[in-house]
Amino acid sequence: MKSFWKTWGVVIVSGVLIIAALLTGADITGSATAPFGLPDVLMIAAAVVAGYQIVWSAIQALRIKMISIDLLVSVAAIGAMFLGNWWEAAAVTFLFAIGGALEKATLNRTRKALSDLVDSAPETATRLNDDGSTETVELWELIPGDTVLVKNGQQVPVDGRVISGHGGVDEAQITGESVPAEKAEGSEVFAGTWLRSGVLRIEALGIGADSTLAKIIHRVEDAQDDKAKTQTFMEKFSKYYTPGVMVAALIAGLITMNVELALTLLVIGCPGALVISIPVSIVAGIGRSAKDGVLIKGGEYLETAAKVDTVVVDKTGTLTNGRPELTDVEVLDPDYTDDEVLTLAARAETASEHPLAEAIIQGAHHRGLAVDMVDKAEPVTGKGIRAQVGGHTVAVGSADLLDVEVDPARILELNELGRTAMFVGVDGRAIGIVAVADTIRDDAPAAIKDLHDKGIRVVMATGDAERVAVNVAAELGVDEVRAELMPEDKLDIVKELQAEGRTVAMVGDGVNDTPALATADIGVAMGAAGSPAAIETADIALMADRLPRLPYALGLAQRTVRTMRVNIVIALATVAALLAGVLFGGVTMAIGMLVHQASVLLVIAIAMLLLRPTLKEDKDATGKLSTKDAAQEALTP
Template sequence: MSKMNIQKTILNYKNQIAFLSLFLIVIAFSGHYLLGLEKLSQIALMIASIIGIIPIAIQAYQSIRVKVISIDVLVTIAVIGAFVIKNYEESAIVTFLFLFGSYLEKKTLNKTRSAIKELTEMAPETALKKMSDGMYQEVSINLVEVGDFLQVKTGSKVPVDGKVIEGEGSIDEASITGESVPVNKKQSDHVFAGTILENGTLHIIAEKVGEDTTFGKIIELVESAQDSKSEAERFIDKFSTFYTPLVLVLAIIVYLIWQDIELAITILVLGCPGALVIGVPVSNVAGIGNGAKQGILLKGSEVIHDFSKIDTIVFDKTGTLTIGKPVVSSVEYYGADLKKTLGYLYSIEKESLHPLAKAILDYIGEPATNYRVLKNEVVKGGGIIADIEGIRIVVGNQKLMIDEHIELDQKMLEDIKNFELKGHSIVLTAVDNELELLMCIKDQIRPDVKKQLDQLRKQGAKNLIILSGDNQGTVGLVSKELGMTEAYGNMLPEDKQAFIKKLQREHKIVAFVGDGINDSPSLATAQVGIAMGNGTDVAIETGDVVLMNSDISKLPHAFGLAKATARNMKQNIGIAIGVVLWLIISLLFSEWMNMSIGMLVHEASILIVILNGMRLLKYKRKPTIRWKSSI
């Protein structure tokens, strides 16, 4: 086995070495204090020191090779020095603390993300291609070229970006637009790879294939955004760039002046910041533990650091600010026999592929009478014209009513205008050329979401922005109701990602909140991606913060917790550095400081930073104080 392979193998078992070192330290202390076996204690501490220093020394060697004096170098020299002067207790404990601190941090930082793999698996692998004999045959997606004729059946994924040349069906485009309402597709309409045909059969011509499809671009965008994110760097590595050489130089100077090797080694031992090694990870673990209890997943210290500095939060609308399930919100009746009109509408919508049909059916429920629809004509962009028992029924929008010469009086026109201004989708029903029913359908805003947004503003999120694939009118109304800073509709995944990059160029620190596959590029591009827990697995894997059960009310707690955790880290860093400076100054300019006292202070400082970090487990967001007007 080569030297590099041996080093790699040892580093792979670094966590096991840390816990073996702890086991030996426990044996040593038990042997010394409980059994009085001094020799056993010394041997156990020596072995713990030797096995513990090996992975640290390897890392020190690797950093020196690239001309970096890391904290590993300082720890290695200090442990070897303590071992040389036979202070095995110090050498064993220092190695364990360093390895254990590394273990805690990596446990929280190294969250494997499988977003690319999952996206790739969700991409269609086969397609029904029209062959030279006119028959359709299932082939690998790699064999499909631009211009090929393809068939898509109910329940299948659309294999390419293309145009419908024959057939009609309802497609779930959530993977592209993020909108939960299925879209009806007919001849000449465009379809996208990765979307799902819920019902019907479509014949399409391929216009974009493979990586050129919209879905393929989403995969590429997520990959490039994740590659652009640097790996989390520990503070102590950055700090060591000047701290480690300073301690080494100080130890050398002391030795040259006083010719006291023990004093020089003691400086290295006291200068080894054990509290610094453990302080940051314990803050992370406590903060992450608090979040987990509240249904919040924070993926590592870098996420916490970035999240605490956020000044701009961008929201996807559907499934994030809104529930994502359209419902009938208002109804106006104009006719005399409303029961029969609802029966007609139910019978027609039951056979309909219209995206809003389910909301209508849910509202009406099973009527007493089901009518047989003799004729059912779908009018593109308008609605449906049906014949029931010789009675002409027209269901659709205002334009269809005008085209079919159905008279709308002043009140009806005012009702339509008022509801549209409030962001409703309007479905009108006319019976024998008389308008009988107006039905309003709307996606509901999540309860108390405005209160949560107000709290985010108070916590420092200056800009709250909506980006959505929905139409601008609806997005604008939601924005106005919630008091958002900006709102933009009709946005595809690449548009959202480009907008976030624009904000970042303006030096804003951006968090993006979303739940769909289409949100993955934005989740990966933003400094902090916040995924709703009930969203897709890809969105969750790509996100840095996950709100379990899609509870938007947890977002202010998560934001406040990140700020508290970042503060706690700084406090622990300050304590650790302050203790080390005080120890070294006391060693050089007092008579009472020695290695034993220094060791005791070290252990006390470690306990202090651990207890300080543990305070985060009890963190609760302070309730907002609301002042009541006396007027």
């Protein structure tokens, strides 16, 4: 209630005084023949109540040698008072006070995403002591390494690692995800999130200011205060524009000897809508993106992101899942089924430490096949592995590993598709083929399509083999492939594209690709939750490991810049229309202020449209929820 009166108190008191003056017969025609009385006293009181803060602000600005909008309104109102036009003085100050209150309220509304983050910061935690007892403590009492207990329906108080337990955690405040994320032993959790099912014991790692939530709040605070290039230009423009209006009004008054005309020109020349149009759009755009798990570092980066026409993106872990998975099981001997071929291969691989072995074993598990340990095994360097399985010798590897000649044509075909294929043999006889590969992410095709729909060119840069990169690129439809690269080569690609006149966004992890991220016009870190380095390094940090958030972020930047441009046109058009109205007659000081404040409200309302939620669920190429989303959907209460 206190904050309400602080914002609206002056407006309410002034408005009541104006209504009282009108009810007691105040003259609003500008006639000076009526005798001075109570209605005039009430109008003067209304002007003083609404105008004293405006005059004080103008004086404060003059002390730092700045001619502000408040000075224009102050001179106009005081001039109207000297002319005895009490209604004009009261109307101008009252309408300007309304505009100021609405601006303040609107900016508070656009900053709601930040205030929601601040309000979501936990203050206490349930600490689990060594003797098994629990106690509720303030966050500052915790130290890294403490064990925290979180039950169903409670808030996670710290960044940490799950020691034991299982549950679904609502991470919307951090990543913008709409469904709970499944957490089990070894999983990362973040302060400010909510446990929607289960019980977790968590080792505290990031506490208070060291938590991901605190770093996000700090970053959004800085970003919303950061100025876009357009805003900086407008502020410089108004620095000269406002004195220019005063000089023009003075000259007009001297030429026409019409003081009221000069005062009216002061009112209609206020660049209020022009000045507020940019910051309110930036605050709204950055606030909306933060709520959706996209951190944009500031107004300047928001503007630059809107110009991006080329995205350079790594393959492994960004366009693909970043780990090998079983892709093919083929039968060469009719005496065996594909499940039997896979089971034998998986059992043999239980004795292998090769990175591809786990992919085969997991592939068998996903099919519900039992994979027991082998009796004994012999890895053969560069060829594969031989193992004793149920009294038989099972070999998994190259053709050279088998004791008989086999046609390698199918193996070569799979290799050309970017897959690593291996023969499976039993007692020297080839019975099948298994293949593994780093598979494309479910959400990658839809993300690439969204980028193309926005007219953005996609360049895939990877250190992987040319044939693998080309196959992935063909499946995704990326525009250009750069393969077999060293880390420093990505930096050269960014520079080359910039030399062609392109505005380049580089997508990386914020650490390994730091040179390229720093050189690109916009550096984007994916899956930045829990990574302070990524949050600090990137110009845009996608908190969730979701590729479709990239086109969403660039699209939001484009919408924000379009909103800024529309608001600038409205502001300038309003001033031009009012000026024409004054020159050709019919626009008074009060009408000018009314229209001016209406234009301020209009540009604010347009900027507020950016706060509407537009982020859709991340879909795969078929339009279904991505694999991870589908798995999490079961956890939704």
